[in-house]
Amino acid sequence: MKRVALILAGLLALVVILAGxxxxxxxxxxxxxxxxxxxxxxxREDRAQMEEAGEYVxxxxxxxxxxxxxxxLALAGGTAMETPVGSIFxxxxxxxxxxxxxxxxxxxxxRAMVYGITPDGGHxxxxxxxxxxxxxxxxxxxxxxxxxxxxxxxxxxxxxxELIFPFNLRPLVAFWNxxxxxxxxxxxxxxxxxxxxxxxxxxxxxxxxxxxxHCGECHTPRNxxxxxxxxxxxxxxxIEDALAPDITPGALxxxxxxxxxxxxxxxxxxxxxxxxxxxxxxVLSHSTKYLSPEDVSAVAAYLTEGAPxxxxxxxxxxxxxxxxxxxxLYLGLCAGCHGAEGQGQPFGSVPLRGNTSAMFDxxxxxxxxxxxxxxxxxxxxxxxxxxxxxxxDRLNDDELAALVNYLRQRWGGHDRALSEEDVAGASG
Amino acid sequence: MSDRMISVTMRINGEKTGPVDLPExxxxxxxxxxxxxxxxxxxxxxxxxxxxxxxxHDGAAGAEPIPACITGVAWANGRSFxxxxxxxxxxxxxxxxxxxxxxxxxLDHFSxxxxxCTSGFVAAATAxxxxxxxxxxxxxxxxxxxxxxxxxxxxxxxxxxxxLEATRDVILNTPGLTRxxxxxxxxx
Numbered sequence: 001m002k003r004v005a006l007i008l009a010g011l012l013a014l015v016v017i018l019a020g021x022x023x024x025x026x027x028x029x030x031x032x033x034x035x036x037x038x039x040x041x042x043x044r045e046d047r048a049q050m051e052e053a054g055e056y057v058x059x060x061x062x063x064x065x066x067x068x069x070x071x072x073l074a075l076a077g078g079t080a081m082e083t084p085v086g087s088i089f090x091x092x093x094x095x096x097x098x099x100x101x102x103x104x105x106x107x108x109x110x111r112a113m114v115y116g117i118t119p120d121g122g123h124x125x126x127x128x129x130x131x132x133x134x135x136x137x138x139x140x141x142x143x144x145x146x147x148x149x150x151x152x153x154x155x156x157x158x159x160x161x162e163l164i165f166p167f168n169l170r171p172l173v174a175f176w177n178x179x180x181x182x183x184x185x186x187x188x189x190x191x192x193x194x195x196x197x198x199x200x201x202x203x204x205x206x207x208x209x210x211x212x213x214h215c216g217e218c219h220t221p222r223n224x225x226x227x228x229x230x231x232x233x234x235x236x237x238x239i240e241d242a243l244a245p246d247i248t249p250g251a252l253x254x255x256x257x258x259x260x261x262x263x264x265x266x267x268x269x270x271x272x273x274x275x276x277x278x279x280x281x282x283v284l285s286h287s288t289k290y291l292s293p294e295d296v297s298a299v300a301a302y303l304t305e306g307a308p309x310x311x312x313x314x315x316x317x318x319x320x321x322x323x324x325x326x327x328x329l330y331l332g333l334c335a336g337c338h339g340a341e342g343q344g345q346p347f348g349s350v351p352l353r354g355n356t357s358a359m360f361d362x363x364x365x366x367x368x369x370x371x372x373x374x375x376x377x378x379x380x381x382x383x384x385x386x387x388x389x390x391x392x393d394r395l396n397d398d399e400l401a402a403l404v405n406y407l408r409q410r411w412g413g414h415d416r417a418l419s420e421e422d423v424a425g426a427s428g
Numbered sequence: 429m430s431d432r433m434i435s436v437t438m439r440i441n442g443e444k445t446g447p448v449d450l451p452e453x454x455x456x457x458x459x460x461x462x463x464x465x466x467x468x469x470x471x472x473x474x475x476x477x478x479x480x481x482x483x484x485h486d487g488a489a490g491a492e493p494i495p496a497c498i499t500g501v502a503w504a505n506g507r508s509f510x511x512x513x514x515x516x517x518x519x520x521x522x523x524x525x526x527x528x529x530x531x532x533x534x535l536d537h538f539s540x541x542x543x544x545c546t547s548g549f550v551a552a553a554t555a556x557x558x559x560x561x562x563x564x565x566x567x568x569x570x571x572x573x574x575x576x577x578x579x580x581x582x583x584x585x586x587x588x589x590x591x592l593e594a595t596r597d598v599i600l601n602t603p604g605l606t607r608x609x610x611x612x613x614x615x616x
Contacts, residue, residue: 320432328434328502328503328505329502329503331452331453331500331502331503332499332500332501332502332503332504332505333499333500333503335453335500336455336476336495336497336498336499336500337475337476337498340430340452340453345475348475349475376477386473386475386476386477387477389476393489
C-alpha cells in the first residue's frame with residue numbers, strides 16, 4: 001500500500017516537473033516581428049496619421065464592446081463576458097499607469113494581441129480573442145498602440161475574473177495555448193494599414209472577419225475546452241443565451257442573404273432579413289457602422305464567397321389555417337406593427353416575411369424576442385426601429401408555442417411544429 | 429385590410445358588444461372608432477409607442493393598460509375593456525354626474541392642454557390606482573411607482589409634471605392605496 005502511494009507520488013511529481021519544463025520551454029510568446037516603423041521618432045504628421053489608422057483598427061477589432069465600462073466609458077474595462085465556468089471582465093486598456101496599459105510598449109501590445117501574454121509573462125484568458133487577433137499585421141498593431149496611448153487615462157481598477165476552480169488558475173492557459181493557439185498564425189497577414197495591404201477585397205474581407213472582427217469568437221461552436229471547433233467554423237452556436245447564427249456562405253444563402261443585404265446589415269444594422277439584436281447590436285454601434293463602404297463590401301464578399309444564389313424558404317400561407325390559434329395570436333398581438341402579411345413598417349418594425357430568426361432551427365432567439373421584446377433602436381443616421389413590447393406576461397406556454405410555430409411555419413420554412421416544452425424551455 | 433372575417437364578441441365599458449363579423453386583422457382602436465363610435469381613445473403613433481390609444485384591459489391579472497392601436501380584435505375577442513367613455517358615473521340619460529378621482533384630479537391640476545394624450549393617461553393612472561387597491565405601497569414609493577406607471581405615455585404640451593402630481597395626490601389622498609411606512613417600530 002505504502003509502495004503504491006510512493007509510486008503515485010513519484011508519478012505526480014514527474015508530471016508536475018514535466019509540466020513545468022513544457023511551461024517554461026514551449027508556452028511563451030512566439031516571434032515578435034520588428035516594429036513597422038520607428039515609433040520613438042514619429043513626426044507630428046505621421047503620428048496623427050497613425051492615430052487615425054489605429055482608431056480604425058480599434059473599431060474594426062471592436063475593442064470597446066468588451067473593454068468599455070458598464071457605465072459606458074470606452075476602454076475603461078468592466079464589461080462582463082459570461083462563460084460556462086464563470087465571468088471574465090474586460091480590462092482597463094486606457095493608458096492609466098495604475099490600472100491600464102501605460103507601460104505597454106508596442107511590442108507588449110503585439111504580444112498580448114497575438115499570443116495572449118502580458119509584459120510580465122502572465123496569461124490572458126482566451127476571452128480576449130488573441131487566437132483571432134493572432135494574425136494581426138504588425139503595422140495594424142502599431143497603429144492601434146499609437147492610438148491607445150493617445151487616449152485619456154481613466155483611473156478605474158480592473159475587476160478580477162470570477163471563475164470556478166481550476167479555471168481560475170491562469171498558468172493553465174499556457175497549456176490551452178499549446179493545443180489551441182496555432183503558432184505561427186495560419187491566416188493571411190495583410191493588414192489594414194502599412195504598405196502591404198493588397199487589393200483583393202476577399203482577402204481584405206477575410207482579414208476583417210477572421211482577424212480583427214473576430215466573428216468566429218461568437219459564431220463558431222466551441223469544444224469542451226472552450227476552444228473554437230476548426231471543423232465547424234462560423235457554423236453558429238448559442239452564446240450568452242442567444243443564438244449566434246450559422247454565417248457560412250451556404251447557410252446565409254439558404255436564409256436568403258446576398259452580399260448587398262449583408263452590406264446593409266453591417267453598415268446600418270438593418271436588412272430585409274431583420275435588425276441587429278442581442279450582442280450584435282453593440283457590434284453595430286461600436287464597430288461595423290464605422291467601417292468604410294469598401295470594407296463593408298469586402299466583409300460581405302468574403303462571407304458570401306462561393307455561395308449559391310439566395311434561396312430563402314417561400315412563405316407558407318397554409319399556416320393560416322393549419323395553425324389557427326397561432327394565426328389568431330399573430331393578428332391580435334403582432335400584426336398591428338408587423339402587418340397581416342408580415343410586411344413590417346419602415347422606421348417601426350421589421351418585416352417578418354423573410355425574417356432570418358424564423359428560419360433558424362433553434363427557436364431560442366424568436367422565443368426570447370417575443371418574451372423580452374427589443375428596446376427602441378437608434379441604428380445609424382436616420383435609421384431606427386421602435387421598441388418592441390415584451391409579451392412574457394401576455395402569453396402562456398401553450399400560446400407562446402402556437403405563435404412561435406406559426407412564425408416558423410409561415411415564414412421560416414419549417415414544417416414540423418415544436419412542442420410546448422421545446423419552445424418554453426428554449427434558453428441559453 | 430384582410431377580406432377574411434371573424435366573429436367577435438367583447439365587453440366594452442361593461443356592455444356586451446357583438447357578435448359582429450369583422451376583418452380578422454382589424455385593430456381594437458378601429459373597432460372602437462368605426463363600429464362603436466367611441467372616439468375618445470386617440471390614434472397617435474400607430475405603433476404602440478405613444479400610448480394615446482391606451483385602454484384598460486380587465487383580465488385575469490387585473491386592470492392593465494394596453495395599446496388599442498396595435499392590439500387586434502383577434503386577441504380582444506372574448507375579453508373585457510374600458511375606454512375613457514366608461515370611467516365616469518352617468519345618469520339614465522347618459523349625462524356624466526360624477527367623474528372619477530383620477531379624472532377630477534387631472535382637471536384640478538390643469539394636467540393637460542390639448543388633451544390628445546389625456547384618455548391614455550386616464551387609462552394608465554386608473555389602472556395603477558386599481559392595482560394599488562389590491563396591493564398598497566409605502567408612501568415613499570409613490571413617486572417612483574407613478575413615474576413607472578405613466579412613463580410610457582407621451583404628452584407634447586405640458587411636460588408631464590402635472591399628470592404625475594395629480595396621480596400622486598389621488599394615491600396619497602385615497603385611503604387604502606398606501607400603507608404605513610416600514611419603520612423599526614412598525615415592521616412590515
